[in-house]
Amino acid sequence: MSKVKEKQAKRRSEIIESLIPLMTSEDFDKISVSELCQTAGISIGTFYHYFTKKSDMLIGLLWIIDEDLKENTFPLLTNEDEMENLRMFARGWASYIQSHGLERSKLISGVNPEGWGNLEKERASFQKIQEIFEAARKKGQISKRFTVDELTDFFLLMLRSVSTDWSRREGSYDIVNKMEGFTEFFIQGCQSKGNGKTK
Amino acid sequence: MSKVKEKQAKRRSEIIESLIPLMTSEDFDKISVSELCQTAGISIGTFYHYFTKKSDMLIGLLWIIDEDLKENTFPLLTNEDEMENLRMFARGWASYIQSHGLERSKLISGVNPEGWGNLEKERASFQKIQEIFEAARKKGQISKRFTVDELTDFFLLMLRSVSTDWSRREGSYDIVNKMEGFTEFFIQGCQSKGNGKTK
Amino acid sequence: MSKVKEKQAKRRSEIIESLIPLMTSEDFDKISVSELCQTAGISIGTFYHYFTKKSDMLIGLLWIIDEDLKENTFPLLTNEDEMENLRMFARGWASYIQSHGLERSKLISGVNPEGWGNLEKERASFQKIQEIFEAARKKGQISKRFTVDELTDFFLLMLRSVSTDWSRREGSYDIVNKMEGFTEFFIQGCQSKGNGKTK
Amino acid sequence: MSKVKEKQAKRRSEIIESLIPLMTSEDFDKISVSELCQTAGISIGTFYHYFTKKSDMLIGLLWIIDEDLKENTFPLLTNEDEMENLRMFARGWASYIQSHGLERSKLISGVNPEGWGNLEKERASFQKIQEIFEAARKKGQISKRFTVDELTDFFLLMLRSVSTDWSRREGSYDIVNKMEGFTEFFIQGCQSKGNGKTK
DNA sequence: GATGAATGAGTGTTCATTCAT
DNA sequence: CATGAATGAACACTCATTCAT
Numbered sequence: 144m145s146k147v148k149e150k151q152a153k154r155r156s157e158i159i160e161s162l163i164p165l166m167t168s169e170d171f172d173k174i175s176v177s178e179l180c181q182t183a184g185i186s187i188g189t190f191y192h193y194f195t196k197k198s199d200m201l202i203g204l205l206w207i208i209d210e211d212l213k214e215n216t217f218p219l220l221t222n223e224d225e226m227e228n229l230r231m232f233a234r235g236w237a238s239y240i241q242s243h244g245l246e247r248s249k250l251i252s253g254v255n256p257e258g259w260g261n262l263e264k265e266r267a268s269f270q271k272i273q274e275i276f277e278a279a280r281k282k283g284q285i286s287k288r289f290t291v292d293e294l295t296d297f298f299l300l301m302l303r304s305v306s307t308d309w310s311r312r313e314g315s316y317d318i319v320n321k322m323e324g325f326t327e328f329f330i331q332g333c334q335s336k337g338n339g340k341t342k
Numbered sequence: 343m344s345k346v347k348e349k350q351a352k353r354r355s356e357i358i359e360s361l362i363p364l365m366t367s368e369d370f371d372k373i374s375v376s377e378l379c380q381t382a383g384i385s386i387g388t389f390y391h392y393f394t395k396k397s398d399m400l401i402g403l404l405w406i407i408d409e410d411l412k413e414n415t416f417p418l419l420t421n422e423d424e425m426e427n428l429r430m431f432a433r434g435w436a437s438y439i440q441s442h443g444l445e446r447s448k449l450i451s452g453v454n455p456e457g458w459g460n461l462e463k464e465r466a467s468f469q470k471i472q473e474i475f476e477a478a479r480k481k482g483q484i485s486k487r488f489t490v491d492e493l494t495d496f497f498l499l500m501l502r503s504v505s506t507d508w509s510r511r512e513g514s515y516d517i518v519n520k521m522e523g524f525t526e527f528f529i530q531g532c533q534s535k536g537n538g539k540t541k
Numbered sequence: 542m543s544k545v546k547e548k549q550a551k552r553r554s555e556i557i558e559s560l561i562p563l564m565t566s567e568d569f570d571k572i573s574v575s576e577l578c579q580t581a582g583i584s585i586g587t588f589y590h591y592f593t594k595k596s597d598m599l600i601g602l603l604w605i606i607d608e609d610l611k612e613n614t615f616p617l618l619t620n621e622d623e624m625e626n627l628r629m630f631a632r633g634w635a636s637y638i639q640s641h642g643l644e645r646s647k648l649i650s651g652v653n654p655e656g657w658g659n660l661e662k663e664r665a666s667f668q669k670i671q672e673i674f675e676a677a678r679k680k681g682q683i684s685k686r687f688t689v690d691e692l693t694d695f696f697l698l699m700l701r702s703v704s705t706d707w708s709r710r711e712g713s714y715d716i717v718n719k720m721e722g723f724t725e726f727f728i729q730g731c732q733s734k735g736n737g738k739t740k
Numbered sequence: 741m742s743k744v745k746e747k748q749a750k751r752r753s754e755i756i757e758s759l760i761p762l763m764t765s766e767d768f769d770k771i772s773v774s775e776l777c778q779t780a781g782i783s784i785g786t787f788y789h790y791f792t793k794k795s796d797m798l799i800g801l802l803w804i805i806d807e808d809l810k811e812n813t814f815p816l817l818t819n820e821d822e823m824e825n826l827r828m829f830a831r832g833w834a835s836y837i838q839s840h841g842l843e844r845s846k847l848i849s850g851v852n853p854e855g856w857g858n859l860e861k862e863r864a865s866f867q868k869i870q871e872i873f874e875a876a877r878k879k880g881q882i883s884k885r886f887t888v889d890e891l892t893d894f895f896l897l898m899l900r901s902v903s904t905d906w907s908r909r910e911g912s913y914d915i916v917n918k919m920e921g922f923t924e925f926f927i928q929g930c931q932s933k934g935n936g937k938t939k
Numbered sequence: 940g941a942t943g944a945a946t947g948a949g950t951g952t953t954c955a956t957t958c959a960t
Numbered sequence: 961c962a963t964g965a966a967t968g969a970a971c972a973c974t975c976a977t978t979c980a981t
């Protein structure tokens with residue numbers, strides 16, 4: 144990357160970083176560009192100097208977060224037991240939130256899933272989780288009642304759910320611990336064989 | 343209710359009913375009032391005759407659905423075993439969807455959760471589920487790892503998740519059966535005691 | 542047409558009429574919608590109530606003018622001698638300008654030909670002139686040096702040229718008489734057989 | 741001119757030359773400065789180093805073209821018969837287009853006549869044609885029906901018309917020959933004495 | 940009760956121009 | 961000389977809401 148491009152990329156990241164709190168506290172569609180600019184302390188012209196379209200900002204934001212995830216969490220997911228990888232993923236995710244502050248909690252698992260079309264499906268986190276479940280299915284670790292897609296959706300929903308709750312309570316408890324609990328919840332659930340109505 | 347009021351309420355309901363397909367197929371914020379009116383076959387003036395604000399329509403819609411739920415599903419939730427009530431609720435909900443068509447599936451558990459403020463929390467379905475979990479907590483049926491609010495959120499997320507998946511696949515499988523599977527998934531999960539890493 | 546639609550059409554025409562002076566004095570692209578609205582004494586909302594896009598206004602304007610032309614001038618163009626029809630067209634056009642005021646002079650032959658794409662080619666006036674030249678070609682009344690398209694372009698250019706001049710001089714001379722002169726200029730020119738360099 | 745100034749002028753010309761294809765293929769107003777810079781391979785800063793305003797570029801462009809015209813075509817216009825000078829001008833112009841490629845055809849007679857204010861009237865080509873018609877008037881070579889200004893306008897319109905047509909057909913015919921035909925058309929027309937309806 | 944014309948603040952986006960480096 | 965980051969007014973267009981008929 145040339146010096147100029149590098150500088151641009153840096154500034155772009157700075158702007159994005161400054162917008163994370165706003166982005167996570169409100170629906171993206173509900174935030175106007177001028178609001179975005181006021182928050183970032185830049186002019187509208189500057190915004191459009193760095194982002195071609197409003198939605199480019201969002202994509203940039205997700206990209207930054209995914210890069211972090213890829214770098215720090217994905218390398219740890221090498222266990223033979225896929226359920227262990229699931230635990231690892233959840234733990235890595237919870238730690239990430241804890242070290243980067245409240246705001247990002249929603250962004251890893253998806254900010255505003257509705258209306259994103261296929262954007263979410265292309266994201267690193269989504270794909271990684273899907274990979275794990277696919278491997279688990281092959282190894283016979285998960286109940287045949289549920290499809291891989293369903294479990295992926297559901298696992299992401301859980302991540303979102305815990306993160307939202309933690310945000311709502313303003314980080315008043317240990318999210319890593321809580322996350323472990325829910326992960327077990329999840330793992331027990333998806334391994335269940337019967338229909339629960341055993342006599 | 344006076345004769346006049348009754349007539350008004352009836353017309354209001356008619357309008358709402360005619361808008362359910364549209365409401366469920368798109369994000370409420372993305373639908374304009376004029377689009378709403380065109381679909382319902384009424385003028386903008388008429389719309390504002392029956393609804394003070396655009397969002398009143400949405401509230402009315404949810405109210406209608408909740409009424410149905412209250413009338414047909416709630417009376418069945420009288421079992422001593424709260425987990426059984428949970429199963430009942432899920433089954434009632436799945437049946438409702440099956441008999442009323444694809445479109446309403448999202449509306450029971452919430453159309454556009456984000457940005458609703460506290461609207462969701464005031465809804466009958468949310469409150470009923472919360473009641474069940476509170477009772478279950480008192481009876482010691484659920485793990486202490488999770489709060490009632492968390493479980494309520496999570497259960498609703500699951501309902502949404504299954505319904506969304508079913509919509510996406512255009513009703514290609516038996517939702518009642520699928521729902522039972524996920525309910526068991528859920529029940530097993532929330533009864534889990536350990537953290538899964540105990541040897 | 543229903544009562545409502547009729548009323549709408551009337552109002553639309555009123556708005557267009559009130560904008561003719563502005564439309565003819567400046568490049569359409571250079572006039573902003575808000576300027577248009579201020580001139581017409583309506584709000585931006587009202588403008589968009591009657592016209593879907595800014596350019597719809599322009600099309601409406603041309604339509605009104607063409608309708609007038611069709612009604613009053615076209616029926617006269619029945620002479621066997623096509624050059625006589627050309628004279629008639631030019632005279633009808635000049636009269637129209639004289640009775641409707643300065644402003645419309647440009648609009649018959651085209652306001653801003655550049656960037657119109659094929660809009661101009663679809664206009665009644667363009668097509669009528671083309672028809673006349675085609676008939677003239679068949680009857681052997683015009684030199685083979687020039688194509689029908691070229692002559693049509695050129696004749697319209699002449700109309701525009703005279704009208705622009707007359708506007709510039711604020712109607713200080715008799716346009717009908719002037720037009721006759723130019724029409725003869727034109728007719729002599731397009732009947733020329735040689736290449737002018739005969740020794 | 742100082743060495744520095746000279747170098748500046750040279751660079752300015754280079755930039756202008758590199759922009760001719762773009763300038764002639766699109767409406768000047770529709771081309772943004774950044775587009776101009778990208779095409780010329782310079783930065784926005786550099787552009788504004790050489791041109792005070794965007795429109796300065798256009799004026800510079802016309803100036804270059806006019807210089808060429810002055811140098812190569814004007815010296816030939818010395819015939820006693822002004823109509824011969826007109827033929828010469830048209831021929832010189834057509835040759836110029838043929839040797840410099842399609843793109844410049846519009847630029848000689850004017851790129852975007854509308855909205856130029858008096859810019860066009862100050863251009864060398866306009867003034868030269870006007871001089872010819874003035875001389876012709878004095879010598880009694882042209883009909884008294886038309887003013888010098890009208891004929892000048894009209895002659896330029898013809899040049900534009902032929903050039904536009906040639907561009908549109910991508911140079912598929914011999915423009916010099918075509919131009920001769922139209923010049924004769926024009927000359928015959930402007931020498932006409934009667935009103936054509938005399939018996 | 941029913942209508943739809945009218946409103947105007949608000950939206951995302953463009954772009955000529957300035958200026959510190 | 962050259963750069964491109966920064967600016968902000970301006971643009972076309974949307975839409976929830978009001979109100980006279």
